[in-house]
Amino acid sequence: MRIEILLFIIILAGTLLPLGSNAILMAEEKHIIPLEQIVSGGPPPDGIPSIDSPKFISANDGDKFLADSDKVVGININGDIRAYPLQILVWHEIVNDNVGGIPVAITYCPLCFTNKVFGRTVNNTILEFGTSGKLYNSNLVMSDRLSKSLWSQALGEGIVGKYAGIKLQRLPFDVAYWKDWKDLYPQSKVLSKDTGSARPYGVDPYGDYYTSPDILFPISNRDNRLGLKEVVIGLEDERLYKAYKLQDIEKLKVINDQFNNNSVALFSLHPIMARVFDSSVNGQTLIFQYSPTNNKFTDKQTGSQWDFEGKSVEGPLKGKHLMRLPFDEGYWFEWVAFHPTTKLYS
Amino acid sequence: MVAGSICLITYLFIVIITTPNLPAFTALSAAIKVNGIIIFGLAIAIGAQIYLSYCGKSMECNTVNKRKGFVGISSSTALSSFFSFFSLVPLGCCGSWLLILSLLPSVFGSSLSVILIQYSKALSYIGLFIVIGYTSFSAIELKRKLKIMEIPEAQKKISFM
Numbered sequence: 001m002r003i004e005i006l007l008f009i010i011i012l013a014g015t016l017l018p019l020g021s022n023a024i025l026m027a028e029e030k031h032i033i034p035l036e037q038i039v040s041g042g043p044p045p046d047g048i049p050s051i052d053s054p055k056f057i058s059a060n061d062g063d064k065f066l067a068d069s070d071k072v073v074g075i076n077i078n079g080d081i082r083a084y085p086l087q088i089l090v091w092h093e094i095v096n097d098n099v100g101g102i103p104v105a106i107t108y109c110p111l112c113f114t115n116k117v118f119g120r121t122v123n124n125t126i127l128e129f130g131t132s133g134k135l136y137n138s139n140l141v142m143s144d145r146l147s148k149s150l151w152s153q154a155l156g157e158g159i160v161g162k163y164a165g166i167k168l169q170r171l172p173f174d175v176a177y178w179k180d181w182k183d184l185y186p187q188s189k190v191l192s193k194d195t196g197s198a199r200p201y202g203v204d205p206y207g208d209y210y211t212s213p214d215i216l217f218p219i220s221n222r223d224n225r226l227g228l229k230e231v232v233i234g235l236e237d238e239r240l241y242k243a244y245k246l247q248d249i250e251k252l253k254v255i256n257d258q259f260n261n262n263s264v265a266l267f268s269l270h271p272i273m274a275r276v277f278d279s280s281v282n283g284q285t286l287i288f289q290y291s292p293t294n295n296k297f298t299d300k301q302t303g304s305q306w307d308f309e310g311k312s313v314e315g316p317l318k319g320k321h322l323m324r325l326p327f328d329e330g331y332w333f334e335w336v337a338f339h340p341t342t343k344l345y346s
Numbered sequence: 347m348v349a350g351s352i353c354l355i356t357y358l359f360i361v362i363i364t365t366p367n368l369p370a371f372t373a374l375s376a377a378i379k380v381n382g383i384i385i386f387g388l389a390i391a392i393g394a395q396i397y398l399s400y401c402g403k404s405m406e407c408n409t410v411n412k413r414k415g416f417v418g419i420s421s422s423t424a425l426s427s428f429f430s431f432f433s434l435v436p437l438g439c440c441g442s443w444l445l446i447l448s449l450l451p452s453v454f455g456s457s458l459s460v461i462l463i464q465y466s467k468a469l470s471y472i473g474l475f476i477v478i479g480y481t482s483f484s485a486i487e488l489k490r491k492l493k494i495m496e497i498p499e500a501q502k503k504i505s506f507m
Contacts, residue, residue: 042442
């Protein structure tokens with residue numbers, strides 16, 4: 001027991017030693033943001049280990065450690081449906097995975113509540129991401145293990161190194177309560193707690209941070225249009241930005257809007273779960289309304305019925321699909337810190 | 347006073363080195379906002395305990411078992427501080443305390459680590475109460491012994507008369 005305590009103290013000291021050297025970034029490296037704004041979070045690179053060989057279990061087995069109210073990040077790529085519990089992601093922040101034949105990175109920054117799924121293929125090269133131990137605007141900075149470039153999770157873009165200025169492909173995903181996700185996709189696989197690292201899964205080290213209205217760190221751009229920790233869905237197109245309050249989408253069930261001259265529809269049928277679609281089909285822009293009788297959406301133009309997957313299940317457009325659009329999700333303070341010129345849907 | 351200040355400075359120093367992402371002043375004010383009661387409570391209690399020990403010694407009256415007292419107070423202070431540091435995780439994403447917490451299962455096992463993290467706030471207050479309790483006990487003990495010492499002194503005075 002004494003040896004274990006001694007080891008613990010040595011590891012503790014070892015983790016704190018690199019603090020001084022961590023902030024040193026090579027000024028000659030290509031970068032798109034001021035280097036002094038990238039700060040050390042404390043741990044060394046990969047001190048918070050990503051999950052690189054994820055194992056999965058069935059939804060039934062997932063029930064053994066997940067409560068109905070646990071949140072998961074869910075993805076569905078080419079029919080390969082997987083759920084990544086936030087109670088695991090909070091200790092790892094990045095999962096390098098292959099879903100439906102596509103190399104993807106599932107990322108989570110608990111402080112900003114930014115959940116994002118990226119394609120890992122850049123210029124025909126498959127990258128593997130890890131935590132850099134650094135922060136930009138209080139948000140996770142990832143590093144790829146091939147070129148050691150730094151990537152901002154919130155921007156989804158390389159910020160220092162070979163890939164500076166390169167955008168990662170964003171992929172649509174859901175944040176959902178476990179109960180809703182397993183009801184929608186009982187065939188879903190679930191990330192196993194057998195991650196290769198011993199972590200106290202099931203307890204959130206951030207405590208009451210999510211429910212307290214305050215933040216304890218400075219932010220570069222404060223915007224009082226919404227509360228700091230209001231969860232927003234953010235859209236980005238050609239350096240134009242628009243945010244939607246998640247609560248508004250939940251309340252209205254459907255929002256029809258224009259963004260950068262494109263028609264978009266935002267659907268929500270389950271708490272904390274929203275999806276964004278391009279509302280044009282065959283060159284025709286559709287306006288949707290919610291039908292409480294069958295829990296579906298109806299377009300005003302043809303009267304066709306659409307489900308939450310964006311598929312027409314009834315009417316003249318039966319069988320047609322709306323194109324799902326990727327979006328950013330996170331706290332308002334994070335969205336405006338990175339996108340100060342953002343518009344806000346009201 | 348000096349002992350309390352040393353305790354306070356040590357705590358705040360640990361806060362600064364474990365939150366390099368924040369300017370020192372911001373880190374300190376955040377720590378005080380989150381753990382003010384623990385930080386100042388421990389500093390005052392430790393200062394008072396050292397003062398009582400000093401008073402007891404100068405009056406040639408040992409209040410409590412020194413070695414046991416020192417070990418008890420030091421352990422409680424260290425544990426109370428350690429658990430209160432867990433509240434500093436929200437000071438930075440991927441921060442030092444997240445890393446330290448993630449190492450707990452290798453020492454205590456997963457189940458106990460979950461309990462320690464879940465009840466860290468309560469545990470830090472329990473530590474503080476132990477330190478305050480011990481200091482209060484020392485104060486009462488000292489007062490009692492001083493009273494006993496006063497009686498023979500008074501008796502001496504009477505016999506001289």
